[in-house]
Amino acid sequence: MTPGAGQLDGKVAVITGAGTGLGAAVARLFALEGAGVTLVGRREAKLVEVASAIEAVGGRALVVPGDVSAPETAMRAAEETTRRFGGVDVLINNAGLHAAPYLLHETPLDEWNDFLAVDLTGPFLFTKAVLPSMMQRRDGAIVNIGSMVALVGFKGSAAYAAAKGGLVSMTRTTAVDYAQYGIRANCICPGGMEPVEYGNLSEQQLAKLYEAVDLSGGPLINRLANVNEVAAFLLTIVGPNGRSLTGAVIPFDAGFTAK
Template identity: 45%
Template sequence: MTMNENGFYQGKVAFVTGAGSGIGRAAALAFAREGASVTVADVSELGSQETARLIEEQGGRALAVKCDVTRTEDVKAALDKTIDAFGRLDFAFNNAGVEQRNAAIAEFEEDEWERIVNVNLRGVFLCMKYEIPLMLKQGGGAIVNTSSGAGVIGIKGGAAYAASKHGVIGLTKSAALDYAGQNIRINAVAPGYIATPMMDRFTGGTDEGWAQVVSEEPIGRAGRPEEIADAVIWLCSDAASFVVGHALVVDGGQTVQ
Protein backbone atom coordinates (compact mmCIF):
# COMPACT_ATOMS: atom_id res chain seq x y z
CA MET A 1 0.00 0.00 0.00
CA THR A 2 1.37 3.42 -0.91
CA MET A 3 1.36 6.37 1.43
CA ASN A 4 -1.82 8.43 1.65
CA GLU A 5 -1.22 12.07 0.76
CA ASN A 6 -4.65 12.93 2.16
CA GLY A 7 -4.34 10.82 5.31
CA PHE A 8 -5.66 12.19 8.58
CA TYR A 9 -2.10 12.38 9.92
CA GLN A 10 -0.82 14.47 7.03
CA GLY A 11 1.71 17.00 8.35
CA LYS A 12 1.95 15.21 11.71
CA VAL A 13 4.93 13.43 13.27
CA ALA A 14 5.01 10.08 15.07
CA PHE A 15 7.75 8.59 17.24
CA VAL A 16 7.71 4.79 17.55
CA THR A 17 10.00 2.71 19.78
CA GLY A 18 10.65 -0.97 19.18
CA ALA A 19 9.93 -0.13 15.56
CA GLY A 20 12.53 -2.46 14.07
CA SER A 21 10.17 -5.44 13.92
CA GLY A 22 6.78 -6.83 14.89
CA ILE A 23 4.11 -4.53 16.30
CA GLY A 24 6.40 -1.48 16.23
CA ARG A 25 7.19 -1.93 12.54
CA ALA A 26 3.51 -2.42 11.70
CA ALA A 27 2.58 0.74 13.62
CA ALA A 28 5.35 2.81 12.01
CA LEU A 29 4.11 1.73 8.58
CA ALA A 30 0.51 2.47 9.57
CA PHE A 31 1.35 6.01 10.77
CA ALA A 32 3.20 6.62 7.50
CA ARG A 33 0.30 5.29 5.42
CA GLU A 34 -1.89 7.90 7.09
CA GLY A 35 0.53 10.63 6.04
CA ALA A 36 2.65 11.11 9.17
CA SER A 37 6.41 11.47 9.16
CA VAL A 38 7.81 8.75 11.41
CA THR A 39 10.86 8.38 13.63
CA VAL A 40 11.67 4.68 13.69
CA ALA A 41 13.52 4.01 16.96
CA ASP A 42 14.93 0.63 17.94
CA VAL A 43 17.89 -0.83 19.82
CA SER A 44 18.55 -2.74 16.58
CA GLU A 45 20.05 -0.32 14.08
CA LEU A 46 19.50 -2.76 11.23
CA GLY A 47 15.86 -3.24 12.22
CA SER A 48 15.10 0.47 12.37
CA GLN A 49 16.84 1.08 9.05
CA GLU A 50 14.82 -1.68 7.39
CA THR A 51 11.53 -0.26 8.69
CA ALA A 52 12.52 3.21 7.49
CA ARG A 53 13.39 1.75 4.09
CA LEU A 54 9.96 0.11 3.84
CA ILE A 55 8.29 3.44 4.65
CA GLU A 56 10.37 5.38 2.14
CA GLU A 57 9.86 2.68 -0.50
CA GLN A 58 6.14 3.40 -0.25
CA GLY A 59 6.59 7.15 -0.50
CA GLY A 60 6.65 8.09 3.19
CA ARG A 61 9.09 10.09 5.29
CA ALA A 62 11.09 8.24 7.94
CA LEU A 63 14.05 8.77 10.24
CA ALA A 64 15.83 5.69 11.59
CA VAL A 65 17.50 6.08 14.98
CA LYS A 66 19.24 3.62 17.28
CA CYS A 67 17.71 3.94 20.72
CA ASP A 68 18.02 1.91 23.91
CA VAL A 69 14.95 3.08 25.88
CA THR A 70 16.64 2.31 29.21
CA ARG A 71 19.26 5.00 28.53
CA THR A 72 18.18 8.59 29.16
CA GLU A 73 20.75 9.94 26.72
CA ASP A 74 19.49 7.65 23.94
CA VAL A 75 15.86 8.70 24.44
CA LYS A 76 16.70 12.41 24.55
CA ALA A 77 18.94 12.12 21.47
CA ALA A 78 16.27 10.25 19.49
CA LEU A 79 13.68 12.89 20.31
CA ASP A 80 16.11 15.73 19.54
CA LYS A 81 16.75 14.14 16.13
CA THR A 82 13.00 13.92 15.59
CA ILE A 83 12.55 17.64 16.19
CA ASP A 84 15.59 18.47 14.05
CA ALA A 85 14.26 16.39 11.16
CA PHE A 86 10.53 17.06 11.34
CA GLY A 87 10.06 20.11 13.58
CA ARG A 88 7.44 18.71 15.94
CA LEU A 89 6.06 15.67 17.77
CA ASP A 90 2.38 14.78 17.62
CA PHE A 91 2.19 11.07 18.44
CA ALA A 92 4.31 8.61 20.40
CA PHE A 93 3.94 4.86 20.51
CA ASN A 94 6.14 3.62 23.35
CA ASN A 95 6.28 0.01 22.31
CA ALA A 96 9.81 -1.29 23.00
CA GLY A 97 9.74 -4.35 25.20
CA VAL A 98 11.32 -7.71 25.96
CA GLU A 99 9.98 -11.09 27.01
CA GLN A 100 11.19 -13.23 29.91
CA ARG A 101 12.06 -16.90 30.12
CA ASN A 102 9.41 -19.04 31.77
CA ALA A 103 10.38 -19.43 35.43
CA ALA A 104 8.72 -19.40 38.85
CA ILE A 105 9.46 -16.26 40.84
CA ALA A 106 11.80 -17.91 43.39
CA GLU A 107 13.89 -19.30 40.51
CA PHE A 108 14.18 -15.99 38.70
CA GLU A 109 17.52 -14.16 38.70
CA GLU A 110 17.64 -10.65 40.10
CA ASP A 111 19.56 -9.24 37.14
CA GLU A 112 16.95 -10.67 34.76
CA TRP A 113 14.21 -9.01 36.81
CA GLU A 114 16.07 -5.70 36.48
CA ARG A 115 16.41 -6.13 32.71
CA ILE A 116 12.71 -6.85 32.17
CA VAL A 117 11.52 -3.98 34.36
CA ASN A 118 14.09 -1.55 32.96
CA VAL A 119 13.06 -2.08 29.35
CA ASN A 120 9.32 -2.64 29.73
CA LEU A 121 8.49 -0.12 32.45
CA ARG A 122 11.35 2.32 32.99
CA GLY A 123 11.68 2.66 29.21
CA VAL A 124 8.06 3.81 28.93
CA PHE A 125 8.56 6.26 31.80
CA LEU A 126 11.69 7.76 30.21
CA CYS A 127 10.04 8.11 26.83
CA MET A 128 6.99 9.88 28.26
CA LYS A 129 9.15 12.09 30.46
CA TYR A 130 10.87 13.55 27.40
CA GLU A 131 8.04 13.31 24.87
CA ILE A 132 5.49 15.23 26.91
CA PRO A 133 7.39 18.56 27.12
CA LEU A 134 7.73 18.54 23.32
CA MET A 135 3.99 18.02 22.95
CA LEU A 136 3.19 20.70 25.51
CA LYS A 137 5.19 23.23 23.50
CA GLN A 138 2.87 22.82 20.53
CA GLY A 139 -0.36 22.52 22.50
CA GLY A 140 -1.02 18.79 22.65
CA GLY A 141 -0.54 15.29 21.32
CA ALA A 142 -1.36 11.64 21.88
CA ILE A 143 0.66 8.83 23.43
CA VAL A 144 0.06 5.07 23.41
CA ASN A 145 2.09 2.71 25.60
CA THR A 146 2.36 -1.03 25.00
CA SER A 147 1.17 -3.17 27.87
CA SER A 148 -0.01 -6.76 27.30
CA GLY A 149 -2.71 -9.24 28.13
CA ALA A 150 -0.20 -10.00 30.90
CA GLY A 151 -0.91 -6.48 32.13
CA VAL A 152 -4.44 -7.43 33.15
CA ILE A 153 -4.08 -11.06 34.31
CA GLY A 154 -1.43 -13.12 36.07
CA ILE A 155 0.86 -15.36 34.01
CA LYS A 156 2.26 -18.55 35.52
CA GLY A 157 6.05 -18.48 35.09
CA GLY A 158 5.91 -14.86 33.95
CA ALA A 159 5.97 -12.73 37.09
CA ALA A 160 8.55 -10.18 35.95
CA TYR A 161 6.91 -9.64 32.57
CA ALA A 162 3.43 -9.42 34.09
CA ALA A 163 4.61 -7.02 36.79
CA SER A 164 6.23 -4.75 34.21
CA LYS A 165 3.13 -4.78 32.00
CA HIS A 166 0.74 -4.19 34.92
CA GLY A 167 3.06 -1.30 35.79
CA VAL A 168 2.68 0.17 32.30
CA ILE A 169 -1.08 0.37 32.81
CA GLY A 170 -0.73 2.10 36.19
CA LEU A 171 1.84 4.48 34.74
CA THR A 172 -0.41 5.20 31.76
CA LYS A 173 -3.50 5.90 33.85
CA SER A 174 -1.64 8.21 36.22
CA ALA A 175 0.18 10.11 33.47
CA ALA A 176 -3.12 10.48 31.62
CA LEU A 177 -4.59 12.28 34.62
CA ASP A 178 -1.51 14.51 34.87
CA TYR A 179 -1.93 15.84 31.32
CA ALA A 180 -5.58 15.32 30.26
CA GLY A 181 -6.28 18.99 30.93
CA GLN A 182 -3.39 20.05 28.70
CA ASN A 183 -4.60 18.32 25.54
CA ILE A 184 -2.32 15.30 25.75
CA ARG A 185 -4.20 12.02 25.67
CA ILE A 186 -2.32 9.02 27.07
CA ASN A 187 -3.60 5.46 26.66
CA ALA A 188 -2.27 1.91 26.50
CA VAL A 189 -2.78 -1.04 24.20
CA ALA A 190 -2.68 -4.55 25.63
CA PRO A 191 -2.00 -7.14 22.90
CA GLY A 192 -2.63 -10.85 23.23
CA TYR A 193 -0.48 -13.41 21.44
CA ILE A 194 0.72 -11.73 18.25
CA ALA A 195 2.74 -13.36 15.46
CA THR A 196 6.03 -11.47 15.92
CA PRO A 197 9.73 -12.34 16.32
CA MET A 198 9.23 -11.99 20.09
CA MET A 199 6.56 -14.68 20.00
CA ASP A 200 8.88 -16.88 17.96
CA ARG A 201 11.37 -16.65 20.80
CA PHE A 202 8.68 -17.18 23.44
CA THR A 203 7.33 -20.33 21.77
CA GLY A 204 10.73 -21.63 20.77
CA GLY A 205 9.60 -21.23 17.17
CA THR A 206 8.22 -24.77 17.18
CA ASP A 207 4.89 -26.03 15.86
CA GLU A 208 4.14 -27.36 19.33
CA GLY A 209 4.91 -23.99 20.92
CA TRP A 210 2.67 -22.14 18.51
CA ALA A 211 -0.09 -24.73 18.92
CA GLN A 212 -0.04 -24.05 22.67
CA VAL A 213 -0.32 -20.31 22.06
CA VAL A 214 -3.21 -20.73 19.63
CA SER A 215 -5.00 -23.05 22.06
CA GLU A 216 -5.15 -20.16 24.55
CA GLU A 217 -6.80 -17.83 22.02
CA PRO A 218 -10.60 -18.21 21.85
CA ILE A 219 -10.51 -16.77 18.34
CA GLY A 220 -8.42 -19.76 17.30
CA ARG A 221 -5.35 -17.97 15.99
CA ALA A 222 -2.58 -15.58 16.94
CA GLY A 223 -3.10 -11.91 16.17
CA ARG A 224 -1.36 -10.01 13.39
CA PRO A 225 0.89 -7.01 14.17
CA GLU A 226 -1.30 -4.92 11.87
CA GLU A 227 -4.30 -5.56 14.13
CA ILE A 228 -2.48 -3.91 17.02
CA ALA A 229 -1.25 -1.11 14.76
CA ASP A 230 -4.84 -0.35 13.77
CA ALA A 231 -5.77 0.02 17.45
CA VAL A 232 -2.83 2.38 18.02
CA ILE A 233 -3.77 4.50 15.01
CA TRP A 234 -7.32 4.77 16.34
CA LEU A 235 -6.22 5.69 19.87
CA CYS A 236 -4.10 8.53 18.46
CA SER A 237 -6.85 9.79 16.14
CA ASP A 238 -9.61 12.32 16.69
CA ALA A 239 -12.03 9.38 16.61
CA ALA A 240 -10.71 8.56 20.10
CA SER A 241 -10.77 12.17 21.34
CA PHE A 242 -12.66 11.26 24.53
CA VAL A 243 -10.53 8.20 25.34
CA VAL A 244 -8.15 9.00 28.20
CA GLY A 245 -6.20 6.67 30.48
CA HIS A 246 -7.66 3.54 28.92
CA ALA A 247 -5.94 0.17 28.45
CA LEU A 248 -7.38 -1.21 25.20
CA VAL A 249 -7.14 -4.99 25.26
CA VAL A 250 -6.72 -6.46 21.75
CA ASP A 251 -6.25 -10.16 22.42
CA GLY A 252 -8.74 -12.36 20.57
CA GLY A 253 -10.57 -13.00 23.84
CA GLN A 254 -7.59 -14.48 25.67
CA THR A 255 -8.10 -12.54 28.93
CA VAL A 256 -11.89 -12.82 28.89
CA GLN A 257 -11.77 -16.46 29.99
Protein backbone atom coordinates (compact mmCIF):
# COMPACT_ATOMS: atom_id res chain seq x y z
CA MET A 1 0.00 0.00 0.00
CA THR A 2 1.21 3.50 -0.84
CA PRO A 3 0.90 6.07 1.99
CA GLY A 4 -1.85 8.56 1.23
CA ALA A 5 -4.17 6.08 -0.49
CA GLY A 6 -5.86 4.53 2.52
CA GLN A 7 -8.62 4.93 5.09
CA LEU A 8 -6.88 7.84 6.87
CA ASP A 9 -5.87 9.80 3.80
CA GLY A 10 -5.24 13.41 4.87
CA LYS A 11 -5.84 12.72 8.57
CA VAL A 12 -3.42 13.46 11.41
CA ALA A 13 -2.89 11.16 14.40
CA VAL A 14 -1.05 11.66 17.69
CA ILE A 15 0.11 8.36 19.21
CA THR A 16 1.68 8.07 22.65
CA GLY A 17 4.02 5.26 23.56
CA ALA A 18 4.85 5.04 19.87
CA GLY A 19 8.43 3.77 20.09
CA THR A 20 7.68 0.09 20.65
CA GLY A 21 4.91 -2.50 20.86
CA LEU A 22 1.35 -1.49 20.04
CA GLY A 23 2.17 2.21 19.65
CA ALA A 24 4.79 1.53 16.98
CA ALA A 25 2.45 -0.88 15.16
CA VAL A 26 -0.33 1.73 15.16
CA ALA A 27 2.02 4.45 13.89
CA ARG A 28 3.23 2.30 10.99
CA LEU A 29 -0.28 1.21 9.99
CA PHE A 30 -1.86 4.65 10.26
CA ALA A 31 0.95 6.15 8.17
CA LEU A 32 0.44 3.50 5.50
CA GLU A 33 -3.25 4.38 5.53
CA GLY A 34 -2.42 7.99 4.70
CA ALA A 35 -2.20 9.74 8.07
CA GLY A 36 0.49 12.10 9.22
CA VAL A 37 1.59 10.67 12.56
CA THR A 38 3.12 12.30 15.62
CA LEU A 39 5.09 9.83 17.72
CA VAL A 40 5.36 10.58 21.44
CA GLY A 41 7.33 8.72 24.11
CA ARG A 42 10.24 8.85 26.53
CA ARG A 43 12.84 7.06 24.38
CA GLU A 44 13.70 9.38 21.51
CA ALA A 45 15.93 6.84 19.73
CA LYS A 46 13.05 4.36 19.50
CA LEU A 47 10.71 7.04 18.16
CA VAL A 48 13.24 8.09 15.55
CA GLU A 49 13.66 4.47 14.46
CA VAL A 50 9.92 4.11 13.87
CA ALA A 51 9.67 7.51 12.16
CA SER A 52 12.57 6.69 9.84
CA ALA A 53 10.90 3.45 8.76
CA ILE A 54 7.69 5.35 8.03
CA GLU A 55 9.45 8.06 6.04
CA ALA A 56 11.45 5.46 4.10
CA VAL A 57 8.24 4.29 2.43
CA GLY A 58 6.92 7.80 1.82
CA GLY A 59 4.96 8.35 5.01
CA ARG A 60 4.81 11.47 7.17
CA ALA A 61 6.08 11.33 10.76
CA LEU A 62 6.94 13.79 13.52
CA VAL A 63 8.85 12.85 16.69
CA VAL A 64 8.03 14.54 20.00
CA PRO A 65 10.01 12.98 22.86
CA GLY A 66 8.89 13.50 26.42
CA ASP A 67 7.16 12.21 29.53
CA VAL A 68 3.43 11.79 28.79
CA SER A 69 2.55 12.67 32.40
CA ALA A 70 4.10 16.15 32.00
CA PRO A 71 1.69 18.89 30.82
CA GLU A 72 4.39 20.48 28.67
CA THR A 73 4.80 17.27 26.64
CA ALA A 74 1.12 17.16 25.72
CA MET A 75 1.02 20.86 24.82
CA ARG A 76 4.21 20.60 22.78
CA ALA A 77 2.86 17.58 20.90
CA ALA A 78 -0.38 19.39 20.06
CA GLU A 79 1.39 22.59 19.01
CA GLU A 80 4.09 20.92 16.91
CA THR A 81 1.55 18.64 15.26
CA THR A 82 -0.61 21.63 14.33
CA ARG A 83 2.40 23.49 12.91
CA ARG A 84 3.56 20.48 10.90
CA PHE A 85 0.27 18.95 9.78
CA GLY A 86 -2.41 21.59 10.37
CA GLY A 87 -4.30 20.04 13.29
CA VAL A 88 -5.24 16.79 15.01
CA ASP A 89 -7.91 14.31 13.92
CA VAL A 90 -7.01 11.19 15.92
CA LEU A 91 -5.50 10.58 19.35
CA ILE A 92 -4.33 7.17 20.54
CA ASN A 93 -3.55 7.26 24.27
CA ASN A 94 -1.37 4.16 24.38
CA ALA A 95 1.55 4.98 26.69
CA GLY A 96 1.35 3.26 30.04
CA LEU A 97 3.06 1.27 32.75
CA HIS A 98 2.45 -2.47 33.00
CA ALA A 99 0.71 -3.95 36.02
CA ALA A 100 3.13 -4.41 38.93
CA PRO A 101 1.81 -7.17 41.22
CA TYR A 102 1.32 -5.62 44.67
CA LEU A 103 -1.47 -6.30 47.11
CA LEU A 104 -3.08 -3.02 48.09
CA HIS A 105 -1.56 -2.86 51.59
CA GLU A 106 1.88 -3.56 50.06
CA THR A 107 1.59 -0.93 47.34
CA PRO A 108 4.12 1.90 47.84
CA LEU A 109 2.66 5.37 47.50
CA ASP A 110 5.22 6.18 44.81
CA GLU A 111 4.00 3.17 42.81
CA TRP A 112 0.38 4.29 43.14
CA ASN A 113 1.26 7.82 42.04
CA ASP A 114 3.32 6.60 39.08
CA PHE A 115 0.43 4.53 37.71
CA LEU A 116 -2.05 7.35 38.07
CA ALA A 117 0.40 9.81 36.48
CA VAL A 118 1.23 7.75 33.39
CA ASP A 119 -1.90 5.63 32.85
CA LEU A 120 -4.56 8.21 33.73
CA THR A 121 -3.19 11.74 34.00
CA GLY A 122 -1.22 11.29 30.75
CA PRO A 123 -4.35 10.48 28.69
CA PHE A 124 -6.17 13.35 30.42
CA LEU A 125 -3.42 15.80 29.46
CA PHE A 126 -3.23 14.67 25.84
CA THR A 127 -6.99 14.61 25.41
CA LYS A 128 -7.20 18.11 26.85
CA ALA A 129 -4.42 19.31 24.53
CA VAL A 130 -5.93 18.01 21.27
CA LEU A 131 -9.62 18.69 21.92
CA PRO A 132 -9.50 22.36 20.78
CA SER A 133 -8.23 21.28 17.35
CA MET A 134 -10.87 18.57 17.07
CA MET A 135 -13.61 20.94 18.23
CA GLN A 136 -12.56 23.45 15.59
CA ARG A 137 -12.68 20.74 12.92
CA ARG A 138 -15.93 19.38 14.38
CA ASP A 139 -14.55 15.89 13.97
CA GLY A 140 -12.19 13.64 15.85
CA ALA A 141 -11.53 10.15 17.17
CA ILE A 142 -9.94 9.36 20.53
CA VAL A 143 -9.04 5.84 21.58
CA ASN A 144 -7.77 5.12 25.07
CA ILE A 145 -5.89 1.87 25.63
CA GLY A 146 -7.27 0.41 28.83
CA SER A 147 -6.88 -3.12 30.12
CA MET A 148 -8.95 -6.18 30.92
CA VAL A 149 -7.82 -5.56 34.51
CA ALA A 150 -10.14 -2.52 34.56
CA LEU A 151 -13.15 -4.77 33.99
CA VAL A 152 -12.65 -7.64 36.45
CA GLY A 153 -11.06 -8.26 39.82
CA PHE A 154 -7.44 -9.25 39.23
CA LYS A 155 -5.03 -10.27 41.96
CA GLY A 156 -2.35 -7.81 42.96
CA SER A 157 -3.28 -4.92 40.67
CA ALA A 158 -4.81 -2.19 42.83
CA ALA A 159 -2.88 0.76 41.41
CA TYR A 160 -2.95 -0.39 37.79
CA ALA A 161 -6.64 -1.31 37.95
CA ALA A 162 -7.54 2.01 39.54
CA ALA A 163 -5.75 3.95 36.81
CA LYS A 164 -7.21 1.92 33.96
CA GLY A 165 -10.67 1.94 35.57
CA GLY A 166 -10.49 5.70 35.72
CA LEU A 167 -9.54 5.71 32.05
CA VAL A 168 -12.68 3.73 31.22
CA SER A 169 -14.84 6.29 33.01
CA MET A 170 -12.99 9.23 31.45
CA THR A 171 -13.61 7.72 28.01
CA ARG A 172 -17.37 7.58 28.52
CA THR A 173 -17.50 11.12 29.87
CA THR A 174 -15.45 12.42 26.93
CA ALA A 175 -17.84 10.73 24.51
CA VAL A 176 -20.83 12.40 26.18
CA ASP A 177 -19.27 15.85 26.54
CA TYR A 178 -17.95 16.19 22.98
CA ALA A 179 -20.44 14.34 20.80
CA GLN A 180 -21.92 17.70 19.81
CA TYR A 181 -18.60 18.49 18.09
CA GLY A 182 -18.53 15.25 16.13
CA ILE A 183 -15.81 13.84 18.39
CA ARG A 184 -15.88 10.14 19.29
CA ALA A 185 -14.14 8.53 22.26
CA ASN A 186 -13.73 4.80 22.79
CA CYS A 187 -11.65 2.52 24.98
CA ILE A 188 -10.26 -0.91 24.16
CA CYS A 189 -9.21 -3.22 26.97
CA PRO A 190 -6.58 -5.69 25.75
CA GLY A 191 -5.33 -8.79 27.49
CA GLY A 192 -1.82 -9.93 26.71
CA MET A 193 -0.18 -8.81 23.48
CA GLU A 194 3.00 -9.75 21.69
CA PRO A 195 5.59 -8.46 21.31
CA VAL A 196 5.34 -6.16 24.32
CA GLU A 197 8.19 -4.95 26.52
CA TYR A 198 7.69 -5.21 30.29
CA GLY A 199 10.38 -2.66 30.96
CA ASN A 200 9.06 -1.43 34.32
CA LEU A 201 8.80 -4.94 35.83
CA SER A 202 11.51 -7.04 37.43
CA GLU A 203 11.71 -10.76 36.66
CA GLN A 204 10.19 -11.52 40.06
CA GLN A 205 7.29 -9.13 39.46
CA LEU A 206 6.71 -10.59 36.01
CA ALA A 207 6.53 -14.09 37.50
CA LYS A 208 3.89 -12.88 39.97
CA LEU A 209 1.94 -11.32 37.12
CA TYR A 210 1.86 -14.62 35.24
CA GLU A 211 0.81 -16.36 38.46
CA ALA A 212 -2.13 -13.95 38.79
CA VAL A 213 -3.18 -14.73 35.22
CA ASP A 214 -3.13 -18.45 36.01
CA LEU A 215 -5.16 -17.95 39.19
CA SER A 216 -7.80 -16.04 37.25
CA GLY A 217 -8.40 -18.99 34.95
CA GLY A 218 -6.84 -17.37 31.89
CA PRO A 219 -8.46 -16.51 28.55
CA LEU A 220 -10.96 -18.61 26.61
CA ILE A 221 -8.67 -18.68 23.59
CA ASN A 222 -5.14 -19.77 24.41
CA ARG A 223 -3.26 -17.19 22.41
CA LEU A 224 -1.87 -13.68 22.63
CA ALA A 225 -2.99 -11.07 20.15
CA ASN A 226 -0.21 -9.72 17.97
CA VAL A 227 0.12 -5.93 18.20
CA ASN A 228 -0.57 -5.70 14.45
CA GLU A 229 -3.98 -7.30 14.99
CA VAL A 230 -4.83 -4.77 17.68
CA ALA A 231 -3.58 -1.92 15.46
CA ALA A 232 -5.88 -3.09 12.66
CA PHE A 233 -8.81 -3.02 15.08
CA LEU A 234 -7.90 0.53 16.10
CA LEU A 235 -7.90 1.50 12.44
CA THR A 236 -11.48 0.26 12.17
CA ILE A 237 -12.48 2.31 15.22
CA VAL A 238 -10.95 5.62 14.05
CA GLY A 239 -11.58 5.14 10.32
CA PRO A 240 -14.73 5.59 8.24
CA ASN A 241 -16.15 2.22 9.30
CA GLY A 242 -16.24 3.30 12.95
CA ARG A 243 -18.10 6.58 12.66
CA SER A 244 -21.11 5.32 14.67
CA LEU A 245 -19.00 3.95 17.51
CA THR A 246 -18.54 6.14 20.57
CA GLY A 247 -18.57 5.69 24.32
CA ALA A 248 -17.73 2.02 23.87
CA VAL A 249 -15.50 -0.04 26.16
CA ILE A 250 -14.36 -3.08 24.20
CA PRO A 251 -12.50 -6.08 25.61
CA PHE A 252 -9.78 -7.37 23.26
CA ASP A 253 -8.68 -10.12 25.60
CA ALA A 254 -9.22 -13.55 24.01
CA GLY A 255 -12.34 -13.97 26.14
CA PHE A 256 -10.63 -13.35 29.48
CA THR A 257 -13.46 -11.17 30.83
CA ALA A 258 -16.28 -13.28 29.36
CA LYS A 259 -16.27 -15.66 32.34
